[in-house]
Amino acid sequence: MDMQTFHLYWLITLAYASVNITGNVYFPTRKFDSEWWSNTIIYQAYPRSFKDSNRDGVGDLKGIIQKLDHFVDLGIETIWVGPIFKSPMIDMGYDVENFTLIDPLFGTMDDFDELVSEMDKRSKFDRFESSAWTWNEERKQFYFHQFNPQQPDFNVRNPQVHLEFFNIMGFWLDRGVSGFRFDAVGYLYENNSFTDEPIIPGKEGSSYNDLNHIYTKNQPEVIDTLIQWRKYAEDFRKKNNKKNSVLIATESYTSINTLMQYYGNITNPGAQIPFNFQLLGMDRNNLLEQTEQGIKKWIENIPENMVPNWVIENHDLFRMSFYYGAEFIQLFTVLKLALPGVDVTYYGSEIGMDNTYMRPDQIKDIYSLKLYKSFGIAGLTRDVSRSPMQWDDSINAGFTDAKLPWLPVNPNYYHLNVEAQKKIPTSHYNVYKKMSQLRKTDTLKYGDLQTYNISKSIYIIKR
Numbered sequence: 001m002d003m004q005t006f007h008l009y010w011l012i013t014l015a016y017a018s019v020n021i022t023g024n025v026y027f028p029t030r031k032f033d034s035e036w037w038s039n040t041i042i043y044q045a046y047p048r049s050f051k052d053s054n055r056d057g058v059g060d061l062k063g064i065i066q067k068l069d070h071f072v073d074l075g076i077e078t079i080w081v082g083p084i085f086k087s088p089m090i091d092m093g094y095d096v097e098n099f100t101l102i103d104p105l106f107g108t109m110d111d112f113d114e115l116v117s118e119m120d121k122r123s124k125f126d127r128f129e130s131s132a133w134t135w136n137e138e139r140k141q142f143y144f145h146q147f148n149p150q151q152p153d154f155n156v157r158n159p160q161v162h163l164e165f166f167n168i169m170g171f172w173l174d175r176g177v178s179g180f181r182f183d184a185v186g187y188l189y190e191n192n193s194f195t196d197e198p199i200i201p202g203k204e205g206s207s208y209n210d211l212n213h214i215y216t217k218n219q220p221e222v223i224d225t226l227i228q229w230r231k232y233a234e235d236f237r238k239k240n241n242k243k244n245s246v247l248i249a250t251e252s253y254t255s256i257n258t259l260m261q262y263y264g265n266i267t268n269p270g271a272q273i274p275f276n277f278q279l280l281g282m283d284r285n286n287l288l289e290q291t292e293q294g295i296k297k298w299i300e301n302i303p304e305n306m307v308p309n310w311v312i313e314n315h316d317l318f319r320m321s322f323y324y325g326a327e328f329i330q331l332f333t334v335l336k337l338a339l340p341g342v343d344v345t346y347y348g349s350e351i352g353m354d355n356t357y358m359r360p361d362q363i364k365d366i367y368s369l370k371l372y373k374s375f376g377i378a379g380l381t382r383d384v385s386r387s388p389m390q391w392d393d394s395i396n397a398g399f400t401d402a403k404l405p406w407l408p409v410n411p412n413y414y415h416l417n418v419e420a421q422k423k424i425p426t427s428h429y430n431v432y433k434k435m436s437q438l439r440k441t442d443t444l445k446y447g448d449l450q451t452y453n454i455s456k457s458i459y460i461i462k463r
């Protein structure tokens with residue numbers, strides 16, 4: 001989609017503003033004076049693939065420091081870096097060995113401190129961090145793991161474990177992080193009864209997907225825990241006389257009702273940003289209706305005084321162009337950056353990076369390897385959306401000086417890269433940048449939202 005369409009989109013919006021029609025969705029004007037984050041863009045800098053500084057082919061903290069001006073240029077104030085904790089790297093760092101150590105692959109604690117201080121120098125920056133039974137011979141006990149055997153579940157019911165979560169948060173808050181993104185929170189608790197889960201009618205019950213996970217997912221205790229984490233963060237802020245509130249974001253693929261409870265309420269607030277995946281991986285054949293429904297669902301259900309957020313791409317799904325076609329990249333960039341609340345941008349989105357083809361022998365993701373070994377399915381790896389950031393047209397897209405990056409660079413890098421797009425006024429990069437600037441206006445910061453579903457091919461949002 002070129003710049004003309006971009007203008008057209010706004011032209012329609014502005015022209016329509018003068019017509020008096022009842023909006024399909026209405027979200028009122030709101031002002032969150034003290035909240036630095038209520039309109040921020042959270043940029044997910046997937047650390048392995050962002051920038052390699054020491055020629056080992058894997059992105060690292062120093063690499064992010066080298067590229068901080070990228071965020072300044074785009075007007076991005078919040079960077080989500082993670083996971084970077086000490087890890088055996090079975091699940092690319094989502095399997096954490098120690099929550100208070102940096103994995104040497106990504107650098108050192110000094111590098112982390114340097115990242116914080118370099119971000120402070122550029123003033124307005126905020127940083128952000130990210131978390132079946134197997135027999136253990138040593139302990140002579142079975143242990144529970146909802147993911148890989150290398151990722152045992154915490155027993156969060158144990159008060160010491162609970163306390164340790166606070167200690168970890170305190171550790172990183174002391175080091176200057178602005179918030180936390182908690183992975184897979186729906187799996188935090190299991191029902192105390194250890195009851196077998198019911199088999200979904202018509203299924204055999206022999207595999208994980210045959211069971212209805214009513215005892216191992218989204219237990220009500222999750223919400224209490226989020227409220228306690230938020231309270232800890234608030235208390236920390238007050239105790240240390242910090243002006244800015246600490247941000248808590250959660251990842252959970254669950255029902256809208258559960259996600260709305262994650263927000264908590266005014267007296268007992270929970271996560272400010274329960275990630276909203278309504279607009280993620282939608283069906284191309286039904287795109288307009290799904291977009292409309294996705295926006296509507298969140299806006300109509302959100303508790304009073306809470307802030308919406310929007311995710312269009314992430315490290316677990318494919319790139320946008322795979323789902324909808326490259327012609328939709330700018331349209332979705334404009335849409336998500338024009339909606340009220342927080343935008344979450346996955347690295348490479350700002351230049352419209354595409355899925356990268358992986359040969360079976362190039363796959364690194366453990367889940368995809370399992371799929372390949374069991375069923376011979378090679379194309380469906382999460383790695384395709386984790387390929388190295390395309391900075392310029394030099395070797396390996398400027399991501400690394402090593403001969404081999406940890407995942408292959410997309411061959412389209414020689415024309416699809418940051419430097420090339422900076423020079424083209426109508427590029428994805430510059431459209432993104434313009435929208436980011438527009439977000440700093442009062443209209444996009446605080447303005448109300450109305451949507452109009454005109455026909456099967458015209459959907460309008462008005463701020």
Ligand SMILES: [Ca+2]
Pocket residue numbers: 052053054055056057058059060105
């Ligand atoms: Ca490196």
